[in-house]
Amino acid sequence: MKALDELTFDNRFARLGDAFSTHVLPDPLDEPRLVVASNAAMALLDLDPVVAETPVFAELFSGHKLWAEAEPRAMVYSGHQFGGYSPQLGDGRGLLLGEVYNQAGEHWDLHLKGAGLTPYSRMGDGRAVLRSSIREFLASEALHALGIPSSRALCVIGSNTPVWREKQERGAMVLRLAHSHIRFGHFEYFYYTKKPEQQKELAEHVLSLHYPECMEQPEPYLAMFSEIVERNAEMIAKWQAYGFCHGVMNTDNMSILGITFDFGPFAFLDDFDAHFICNHSDHEGRYSFSNQVPIGQWNLSALAQALTPFISVDALKEALGLYLPLYQAHYLDLMRRRLGLTIAEEDDQKLVEQLLKLMQNSGVDYTLFFRRLGDESAALAVARLRDDFVDLAGFDAWAEQYKARVARDGDYSEAQRRERMHAVNPLYILRNYLAQNAIAAAESGDYSEVRRLHEVLSKPFDEQAGMEQYAQRPPDWGKHLEISCSS
Numbered sequence: 239m240k241a242l243d244e245l246t247f248d249n250r251f252a253r254l255g256d257a258f259s260t261h262v263l264p265d266p267l268d269e270p271r272l273v274v275a276s277n278a279a280m281a282l283l284d285l286d287p288v289v290a291e292t293p294v295f296a297e298l299f300s301g302h303k304l305w306a307e308a309e310p311r312a313m314v315y316s317g318h319q320f321g322g323y324s325p326q327l328g329d330g331r332g333l334l335l336g337e338v339y340n341q342a343g344e345h346w347d348l349h350l351k352g353a354g355l356t357p358y359s360r361m362g363d364g365r366a367v368l369r370s371s372i373r374e375f376l377a378s379e380a381l382h383a384l385g386i387p388s389s390r391a392l393c394v395i396g397s398n399t400p401v402w403r404e405k406q407e408r409g410a411m412v413l414r415l416a417h418s419h420i421r422f423g424h425f426e427y428f429y430y431t432k433k434p435e436q437q438k439e440l441a442e443h444v445l446s447l448h449y450p451e452c453m454e455q456p457e458p459y460l461a462m463f464s465e466i467v468e469r470n471a472e473m474i475a476k477w478q479a480y481g482f483c484h485g486v487m488n489t490d491n492m493s494i495l496g497i498t499f500d501f502g503p504f505a506f507l508d509d510f511d512a513h514f515i516c517n518h519s520d521h522e523g524r525y526s527f528s529n530q531v532p533i534g535q536w537n538l539s540a541l542a543q544a545l546t547p548f549i550s551v552d553a554l555k556e557a558l559g560l561y562l563p564l565y566q567a568h569y570l571d572l573m574r575r576r577l578g579l580t581i582a583e584e585d586d587q588k589l590v591e592q593l594l595k596l597m598q599n600s601g602v603d604y605t606l607f608f609r610r611l612g613d614e615s616a617a618l619a620v621a622r623l624r625d626d627f628v629d630l631a632g633f634d635a636w637a638e639q640y641k642a643r644v645a646r647d648g649d650y651s652e653a654q655r656r657e658r659m660h661a662v663n664p665l666y667i668l669r670n671y672l673a674q675n676a677i678a679a680a681e682s683g684d685y686s687e688v689r690r691l692h693e694v695l696s697k698p699f700d701e702q703a704g705m706e707q708y709a710q711r712p713p714d715w716g717k718h719l720e721i722s723c724s725s
Contacts, residue, residue: 239286242294247307248345249336251418254443257436258424259311264301264333265354265364267397267409272296273372273680274688275393276379278696279415282390284340290393299413300395301353308336308348312356316430317423317490318540320524325430327423327490328358331366334419345447347419348392352411365401368394369677371410372688374501376676378414380668380695381498386476387469388498390415394688396680408681416497418448422541423490429544441548444494459548464557467538469496471561474534475568478527479576480664481507481604485517485721487525487533489540503721506667508712510597510604516721535561576608577640578616578659579647589643592636600628603711605667612659615652616644664698665709671716672708 252259275290289295297303304310312329319327333356335348351374352366371394378391392413399409420440428437445452445462452461473496477484484491485503493499505516512528520526525533538561542554566587573590574582597607607626611619620637627633650658672691679687694708702708 240284241286242289242292242298243305245283245285245305245307245338247305247309247336248339249307249309250345250447251313251334251337251347251420251443252309252311254439257433258440259313259329259334260357262310262312262333262354262356263304264310264335264350264411266301267395267411268399270296270300270302270395270397273368273394273396273410273685274375274692276375276391276692276696278382279379279390279392282340282344282346282415283338283392295393296395299350299393300397300411301350305336310335310350310353312358313419313424314358314427315421315423315490316427317421317488318426318537319488319490320520320522323426323430324490326358326427329356330359330362331356331364345417346415347417349414349416349419350411351414352409363401365399365409366411367401367403367407368396368410368680369407370502371396371412372677372680373504373673374412374414376668376673376688376692376695377501377504378498379692380698381482383696383698384476384480384664384667386480386482386498387473387496389493396685416493416495416499418444418493418495420444420494421490421499422492422494422537422544423488424494425541425544426489429547434547437544437547441545448495457549457553459545460553460557463542463545463549463554464560466494466496466541467557467561468564470534470538471564472496472568473498474530475565475572477530478569479572480667481510481527483507483514483516483525483527484530485520485525487530487537489537492537492541505670505721507604508669508717509601510594510607512594512598518721531562531565534565572662575662576659578612578644578655580658581647583643583646586643589636589639592639596627596629596632596636600626602626605664606709606711608663609660609665612656612663615655616641660701661699665701666694666698666705668695669712669716670719670721671712674716674719 277287280287310333312333314328316325316327332349332351333353335350337345337347339345355364375391375394378388381388395411397409401407401409445458449462452458455461483505491500503517514527515523570587574586676687676691694705
């Protein structure tokens with residue numbers, strides 16, 4: 239394991255030059271202190287977990303100190319926000335400190351969010367507050383534990399720096415990790431500003447560093463775009479299967495690697511609601527839960543437009559045409575597994591759709607339903623879950639189909655069924671009210687609940703002794719929390 243001063247930097251994005259980013263030093267926070275750190279994320283950098291408790295750790299990730307090899311840069315990009323094009327966005331409160339490679343040869347961006355003003359801050363203050371930093375940290379690590387592609391979070395550093403949002407709050411920084419922080423909006427920026435040389439350089443950078451296998455194909459750029467389409471189809475299938483709502487699927491929040499990125503007003507479903515809107519600023523419901531699938535395609539179309547200098551329109555359309563079939567295949571495979579099924583049948587899509595329709599009209603807890611469905615035999619499970627539904631006749635009809643479907647799937651013992659289903663159906667998810675409880679405690683100076691919740695969510699499929707309170711349905715107030723972009 240390494241100490242903090244032993245990290246090895248290789249700042250590949252910074253070497254692209256000033257057309258792609260601007261050198262900016264982080265603005266330090268007052269009286270920094272560790273709120274929470276992820277041992278799993280620290281392992282990606284070969285860091286010894288004990289260094290998180292040292293003073294230099296908080297100093298490095300709050301802007302007070304910097305490695306000599308780091309090259310902090312604010313990236314420039316643009317993007318479509320709520321369907322309208324914004325010609326210049328960029329890292330308004332984040333800095334790419336540099337790229338570190340580990341003993342396995344993996345490169346990881348160190349990206350500090352909440353680091354102060356940059357040339358791209360526009361009307362913002364460049365800061366992040368404690369609650370938003372905690373939410374991003376918890377979400378990043380929780381999604382990863384669920385098997386959903388995501389950026390990672392190393393730590394949250396709190397402070398006494400005052401920051402104004404709806405009220406005065408305390409500033410914080412979150413250090414996030416990803417193999418790249420390049421977004422769809424990077425390509426849009428150089429396309430719409432008519433800078434073909436820089437766009438070509440960016441495309442070559444992404445292709446050679448992040449999609450090297452595509453360079454062996456007859457049309458490398460097309461192969462790369464096709465891979466991006468598939469990665470996004472799979473990621474959004476996992477969002478839908480596990481009830482995750484991103485909240486702000488602007489193209490500047492879409493990673494070129496197909497990972498969940500830029501957490502703002504996200505939420506996991508409590509009661510199943512296909513029309514759920516987690517961002518209270520999303521008045522038209524553009525980024526509602528059910529709209530995430532078509533918006534994913536819309537965003538890929540925006541990226542495709544930016545790639546027209548390199549790929550023919552017909553080829554781009556053909557690659558885009560794979561999105562929905564790929565999404566449907568990934569989603570149905572996940573939902574089969576959540577239902578405890580191992581063999582595909584033609585009517586499985588209908589079985590899933592009928593169940594979700596029944597859940598929609600009954601206020602059924604999405605996560606706990608699937609978990610409880612695997613607790614015992616199919617017959618006993620549906621009998622126990624029946625009272626959660628309003629349309630009893632409809633549920634009974636579905637239950638009969640489900641029991642028959644399970645019987646056709648194979649002769650498994652109850653223990654085998656439970657083990658298989660519990661391996662894909664989490665008991666613990668990041669419910670908004672759990673995050674809010676942890677944030678409230680942290681804002682009063684008690685970080686123990688943030689750390690405990692993080693530990694619970696790092697093993698979402700394992701029943702953990704003494705943690706029953708994290709597997710409960712939310713109280714009524716917990717279902718009606720308003721989450722905004724500043725969250």
